[in-house]
Amino acid sequence: MKGIKNIFAGPWGIIGVGIMIGILAPLLQKWGNPGNMGVCVACFERDIAGALGLHRADVVQYIRPEIIGFVLGSLIAAYLFREFRPRLGSAPIVRFVLGVFAMIGALVFLGCPWRAALRLAGGDGNAILGLLGLIFGIWVGTLFLKGGYNLGRTQQTHHTAGWMLPLFMVGLLLLMLLFPQITGEAKSGVLFYSVKGPGSMHAPLLVSLVVGLLIGFLAQRSRFCTMGAIRDFVLFRQMHLLSGFIALIVTALVVNFILGQFKPGFDGQPVAHTMHLWNFLGMALSGLAFCLAGGCPGRQLFLAGEGDGDAAIFVMGMIFGAGIAHNFGLASSATGVGPYGIPAVAIGFAVCLFIGLTMRKNVA
């Protein structure tokens, strides 16, 4: 289907996709996902890490079909429109490390940029601090970009390499079907399932999967990216991706109003804490890491679906990061930051600064 103009990549296309996601995400919440968490790439990858036993925080263990859908929906779109390009080789270990700290930062704030947008649209005032932090972190990233930072060229590779993450996602789906959730049981076969807490709150499997596939498809076509939205405005005063991000927020706000999911305030917000400084700094670390890695966590999943092995490595870094975040007490909770969350954020900034300042491979 190459040659057909990509309507989703145009100015109205990206707004349309933002509107679609802004409708679907609050609906996922209505259908069972946790509060202000219709979609959260970081939280959901953390839940997957839990389901696999990479951490044992029993309130956040569930294989989120939305994540599976994002990758496979993107894969379908890429194949349909001949954009599946298996590639890798652009500083993979660096991307893995960036993924680890992007997840740690997100778990300090309790959300990725997608969730920050949805929290704002749900009336969670703490998300304001998060979004400000996100903007700050991305701004720092742009300073490195302007200074010549880049991770080097990627290379075309064998189709098999491009299929690894999609196959991993298919594997997760098969595990869910093989070891389905049993009401009241914390484990089914090899998989962990939360019986209480956010991990126990989820829309039906098929609903999550289908919505994920749809979003994956639309996001691949439109190149939707919540980090790029802010980065392109800061760097180039470009509003293209930002218009899609704003459309998402505004639409989700309206839909939340209609569904009775808008509850303004700072205290008592679902899966949120009120430590303003750490909401800001957690998202700042995340934003910086996403900027250095070239995409928000959603975008990394969509790229992985297109065969991008570098993005796939970043995704694995995030899942690994979630595992250690909960094992080491780095993740926040409703009461505030975790026991080692603050030093983890400091280390994260140091590592990202190191990467940003020194990775200047001459690609001219």
Next chain:
Amino acid sequence: MAKTIDARGLSCPQPVLMTLEEIKAGRADEILVMVDNDASKENVSRAATSRGWKVADIRETDGVYNVMIRKD
């Protein structure tokens, strides 16, 4: 005078950064930007038109897009 930018294999925002840098440098009134994926092709085209340049031609050979932009 034409300049060539090889942005193949570079992930966003590199192709746009390189293109806008060259536009700002003002050394050429015609720039050929080589990218190898559709998103970069779209981004470079959008960046060029945002600076008042024209996308004169896009030619694809073996998965590489040669995006020719011209000062308007």
